[in-house]
Amino acid sequence: MKFNSGPTFYICRLPAFMFMLVSLISFEVFANPHEYMLANGLKIVVKEDHRSPVVISQIWYKVGSIDELNGTTGVAHVLEHMMFKGTKNISSGEFSKKIAAVGGRDNAFTSRDYTGYFQQLHKSKLALAMKLEADRMRNLILTEEEFAKEIKVVMEERRLRTDDQPHALVYEKMMSVAYQSHPYRRPIIGWMNDLENMTVGDAQEWYDRWYAPNNAVLVLVGDVDPKEVYSLAQKYYGEIESRPIASLAVRKPQTEVTQAGIKRLQIKAPAQMPYLVMGYHAPVLHDASADWEPYALQMLVGVLDGNGSARLNKELVRNQQIASSINADYDSTGRGPGMFFLSGTPSEGRSAAELESALRIEIERLIDAGVTEKELRRVRAQVVSSHVFQLDSMFYQAMQIGQLESVGLSYRDLDTIIKKLQAVTAEQVREVAIKYLIDDSLTVAVLDPQPLEQRSVIPSSIRLRH
């Protein structure tokens, strides 16, 4: 069973940290989060979970690649890397070493909408984590020398994760076509040319403009006393001054221009099998109580692809055997406009065009005949269980809070979200399919595989080291 939202890319500082994407469908009814606000505008959300003597501390900055401008794409993520390069109080690399030395883990991530940093450690070490995190909110030192090395690391990251990954390339190029005016058209990691020409000054500007307590949310989940957390936060973050930063509500909306007809693109890359991605513009959640379409779209994903016998897998992989894998994806939250994805790999001997036709027939079938109450009940059962299962992970719980807070919603919406998902009707699922799965807002991207030549092995050599 899957309730992930695939195409929402995250970029993490360390590859060992595998991001499990958290989607709306698994939100929890919170029994206990505690909320505080410091005078400088830093919001703090603490959720107690006393199953183990550990805590996860995350700081979320409301800035991501969506806020970037042409010419410096990727700077949000580059700055995230530079945040580990020392402050006026600690030297480069010391942050992670200090956390590691007390048994902690730390990492960071950049998405289109936000940038986050976290430490996970024994509860007795929370003060250290908070002290270090607060320090780099204000005291970061960016040098030419460190920047010159780290920008090379980021370029290697781009090669590893995008340039040499045919499917990732397809998504990158597809997004830049599907969105014409909205900044979601630019990759989080940035265009290579922008990385090659980025300067330490670009990173400094980014830091100065966006990193301040009033543009951040501190989220803690674990075996902690909320009042003690509040005092610690007051102690370490309290002195940092706020800066004039536009809140999410008043930043320029950058509405995507209306698409006026289907868009198609083809991407050549070294691969064996073709790959198809279809993306339809779709809304995201703005008002958790009043909106209904994003919930219906989320349930539609469940009906199409929520389990092994959901429509797409059953029909296209198992029965017709036209696809060797198939996916439906939709992320119902985000600061910018949403997108509903269908994607898949054709079976050997079948083409991307055939797979596209087969997918279209499934959509038509759904629109003509609607979905059954049985299918919906099945998706609801999965909403309930995955929401319970995620309570097993403190990390997830913190991610859920942070994500909602960072895209203009509130962790307090979680209860509403679950209820509204449960209340979606079969007719609503059909309605959103009719309204949004239309050619005029569709982009179709196809990977055109370029076979590798048969190359021989370069003669081996025994390399001795002394």
Added chain:
Amino acid sequence: MVLLQSIGCFLALFFGIYSQWTLAALPIQHWQASSGAQVYFVESHGLPILDISVDFSAGSSADIPEKSGCASLTLQLLDLGAGGLSEDKISKSLADVGAQLSARFDRDRAGVLLRTLSNKNERNKALDIFSKVIQYPEFPENALKREKARVISGLKEAKTKPGYIARRTLNNMLYGIHPYGLRSSGEVDTLNELQRNDLVDFYQANYSAVNSVISIMGDVSRSEAAAIAEALSKNLPQGGTLNISPPVTEPVSGTKRIVHPATQSHILLAYPGLKRNDPDYYPLLVGNYILGGGGFASRLMEEIRQKRGLAYSVYSGFYPLKQAGPFQISLQTKKEQSEEALMITQKVLSDFVAEGPTEKELAAAKGNIVGGFPLRIDSNKKIMEYLAVIGFYNLPLTYLGDYVSAVDNVTVAQIKDAFQRRIPPERMVAVVVGAIEKE
């Protein structure tokens, strides 16, 4: 079934009543089911969740070369028709109660995992399906044909990927004709030849009760757990012999360079490393943290990434198995600088082996491994993973507590000595995929 490679209403919350596991005292209960299956159980009522895994000694090393891929396909087909239920019925019934079925597969192990809500209604329905999947798989012909085609297509795709080519080449160099050298998915040729009978025979021989370990974690009582273990194992195949892989022999050292159009080179180095019950387990484990396992605290990360910006990811690791699992170093770098990166990596390794770590490095490593121990058992899922490992490799029930004190007792001299005996830098096997072409 989704294969995970092993390197993975709303409830009222009663905070504060959960028992916290202390380091040495994870209360593991162990018994043998009447079928002969070994059962490991931790009772925990903190969340209304039940996690179960059933593991068999039926990983890729249980394959024979001419039927390579049989082990993996057998596991993959378990839930595609069982106990009179169609694949459609199986996945729908599980989804109806919100249960999740998954699988893990490596050289030693084939495992099936169930996660379900612990309420009686949901739990019983999920367990009923789970029990059929494990004990009455039918291996339908049409599912076999389809899954073979999917695996072959995936394999052909994988063979174009530089990382995959590198791992495969390295594995061949490292293990040669040892069963650990077999490709986990099988080969296109062997897959094409596999018949339903092969899977049935493999299942009968390798999925026997005496060969199984059942791990149960979560919201059931001991007596319920006992009944579950009985129901899950009483109709497993009887008899069966334990798969024992032969010892791993010394590989032929050398470096292979393979051309690839990717922008980066994938560089891998390896040598046979640790067995699960290895006397050098702790010195090598702690030493590896310092060498390349400890992220930004490690020497490889410092030299390759922090000082020179040569790679995004660089690490070393031991992957202990029944026989010597790989010790492996891995990085990717822009093609033009691959030889430089390889040379620096080899130098970091040989310096470490020659000189050992410093006292300061050792203290930091212990701080991390010992201090970070609570993070390793802070969820039901993680605890279940440990139960499965303890059971499968027949480790003592006190393994987790022993682990902490064993790490704490490791000395600089022990690390240096163990690395010098076990990891000879000049005898490693290495591969560079995406090497610079030479005329």
